[in-house]
Amino acid sequence: MSVFRLLLLWLLPGISAFAQKTYCNPMDIGYRYNFEQLNERISYRSGADPVIVTHKGEYYLFVTISGGYWHSKDLSDWHYVVPDKWPFEDMCAPAALSVRDTLFLFQSTFEQRPILYSVEPEKGKLQFYNRWLPRLPKDIGPWDPAIFHDPDTDRWFMYWGSSNVYPIFGAELDYHRRLTYAGPYQAMLWLDPWKHGWERFGPNHADLIKPFVEGAWMTKHNGKYYLQYGAPGTEYNVYANGTYVGKEPLGPWEYAPYNPFSYKPGGFMTGAGHGNTFQDVHGNYWNTGTPWIAVNWNFERRIAMFPAGFDKDDQLFSDTRFGDFPHYLPTGKWQQKDALFTGWMLLSYRKPATASSTRDTLRAGFVTDENPRTYWVAARNKGGETVTIDLEKTAEVRAVQVNYTDYKNTIFNSDTAVYTQFRLLHSADGKSWSLLADLTREPKRDRACAYVELPQPVRTRYMRYEHVYTAGPNLAISDIRVFGKGTGPAPAVPGGFSAVRQKDERNADIRWNKVPGAVGYNIRWGIAPDKLYQTWQVWNDQPSSLEIRALNVGVPYFFAIEAFNENGVSVLSPIISVK
Template sequence: MCFWACNDSSALQAQNPVIGVTPRYCNPLPMEIGPGANASGDVTVLNDNGKYYMVCTGGGAWVSDDMYNWKYQLVTFEGTGRIPTAPDISKFNGKYYLCGNDSPLYSADHPLGPYKDLGPWKNTPGLEGGWRTAFDVHIYVDDDNTPYLYWSGGGVSGIYASKLDPKDLTKFIGTTKHLITFNNEHIWERYGEMNEYPDVAWIEGPWVNKINGTYYLQYSASGTQWKSYANGYYTSKSPLGPYTYAPNNPLTLNTVGMVSGTAHGCIIKGPDNNYWQFYTTVLSNPPGGRRIGMDRVVFDNQGNMSVKITDVPQWAPGKIKDPTKGNSGSTQVTTNKMRAMNTLSKVSSEQPGRDAAYAVDNYSGTWWEPDPNDPTPTLMIELSPATRFDVVQLYHVDGVRLMFTGGRRSVVRPAANTPAPAQTFVFKYKIEVSMDGEKWTTVLDQSNNKISRNTIYEEIPPVKCRFARLVMTDWPKESPLGVIDFALFGIADKEVQPAAQPIPANFLGK
């Protein structure tokens, strides 16, 4: 029996992927910021005949044909209405349905609307059935075309579900089922950065898939403010249970680096006919700052799911034959090299308490802030700082990730169907490389960038170098420039050089 989704060879674009030719992605995903809309967590993706529609807390939608290139699109409503917090998008009998926290159910003839307000949820089960309000609701349509609603009861109460009336999805029918609840023996479910609260939790974010006859109920804990935020799952042979706790939980857990707090998302089938996990990522600072990530789902012979959270470039969906070999081989080559022994790394300016080293510390709670009077802030990294006992390792640099300050509360959401307030998140920059710290070559020029994003990933044609630098040419002037992350990716070259090499004094080369 094939538990792992079988590959569709017709969807594969490259049997032998090549860096610089075959597309790659890198987490957190570089989502465009639309007018009054930011992809800031609680992500749901609808696969509608090979076109992918993503909705998130923060408003708007993002559309893709390949699950690699995402384009922001406005979602419209008839009269009043807006994308709710923790939105869920689904399709039933040719109609599209949108719902979320404290919101009515909306329907439309197109995933982008215009959506009509169908009114509040009717004959809800009440407190005894876990219904306090519409919270993290998810509509799942089984393969027999029966619709179900799953929701979180809040706090430790767990996840509930009920059938919906196929003639009116706002109505519950049948008996409400209490599917799972908090179990403090599952230490990862406990509240707190170190799961230190034994009797406190927040069980939320239900999502259901049916794969090879098994229902997978995904849920999140311990809370979206913690980097311990993670996904787990239960399995059942019925959509309403009983559900059994998976032996390899948690499914997604990562508390370090730029991709942490990996929870509240969804699992969908991608263009390669394999399953992919989308998830929220939690920034260490500012409070509430969140991004989006995705990674492949793999099934073992017993049907257990696993997801390896990644923070380096991966081959894009549908571009490789074996989805378990997503890593392209590139690794981060800038981390902590502002403070390494004997480093020649330098910066043009920095504010007190906002050191340049914070841009390369692989931590989302700190950032580099240059002097406001610095017209072209420049951060140069020696990729191979060495003591006199070491050789100098050269690298083939092939990608860059940039993250700038600005969390989910940075974007002002407009009222329904009204123009968004004037905001810009357009960052302009160049990446330059050098072998000697004196002669520089531009390998990526985004000085004319017009795309609004606070997280960026760009491919660089592989180039060998010892030094690399980020040159900021323009940025939103409404607030100080803050660079959370400047991560270059690459692969070590076979060539090495002696450690003692004369370097010109003016190696910023400005």
């Protein structure tokens, strides 16, 4: 190949030679078609209960009912691995752990199942570490297990539980007897929704159904043990991760007053529960979660990962502020919790959209409403169908995310026919169009949440999605999200901000005055003025009030607000103390 052709290929948009420097939640992996609802003939791509482990300087992602797992060298480019030995049936909410040169893997079960191991997980080579863990009493599990190795003591433990009847359990494992139980299992923690507002079930914690606890995970930091759990229910916007802290791996435990430590109830991707905490190769902490989709089934989900860490007081936190906007991939150890946020703002919210065709009332306008449960459907699933978005002003475009929906799908196997291909075009005047990215040039793969970072920023006004291929009978897209920077000023600080705790201390009423030109607001709060780790994102076309029902009884809080638009983020408002 000539030098000229090599240079031309390098310069063309959409060529895989460009290594993305950013990522955007939900994660851009090849979500598999899920078999949980096969008997009901509901077909959808889904991913849930993620565990990411760092092993030999690389990353492995395990997800419920995926027929395999994913391998990455950079937390962005994930390659699907089909193992040579898969135990009996597909894995649900698996446990994974890297210790020295070995990766351990175990599935959720109420039966007798083996722990597997691999010294070559990148090749999909799995072996039996033991044949069976002894059977536990009926309904005890271990479901949603987590395996923990204490590097300081060389002791091994397992934690598990998924129920609104039983607690999170824990037990020591005997390494010298191939990781069987070393002693009786013990109750670790129970939910207490009467004191912990965020543990209440339902949308916005407003349902009286008894909540669920699940998704155990253990992290040791600075000599302390952080036993993490997901609650109150995976199928709602308020699914979150909490933690108890102890001095010993089986307790006793102290409830952390800053709970939940990972929480994302507002914005495009809602729900941050049932994941794990891991460190990347640079030593940065991350927390994973399983955001909520619920188009075809209540438990239809995606995968997200958020920068996390421990502050100077050893408080565990996860940074979900702008958690579904583009973030930089880590290249070293970061010092500030929001250091990875690119500052690329959402340019497409509620912007006019037109389509080449429309099925029934499933109109193009849904692709800019930041709601994964509404979607545009084309009259036909064929190449050449388009959606055009008018950003209304010229802006600097840096990235685009295309989120597909499995509308009335009939696919029940993620085989070689399941992939997505499209082109992105742009125009300054809506008449003359130029290619922005071409996703037909890369190897065929399925990208239900395709994230495309541009090699260089492009100043433009109109964006167009041009369809090439997706499997199934329908072309359906929930959201086309355009990111970059506008040319105007950031919004002013919202005035009239107030936070009043209700008689029920688990709740607080938040109010503010809307700001001209704002796209939305971040309500931020925490247990100290310098610990505003919680964020609830609200759009400007929604009411300028919010009831937060996620507080802990007896814990003082501090609240503030910021506004954002296409151009940036306002200064944070004065911080309010609420007893």
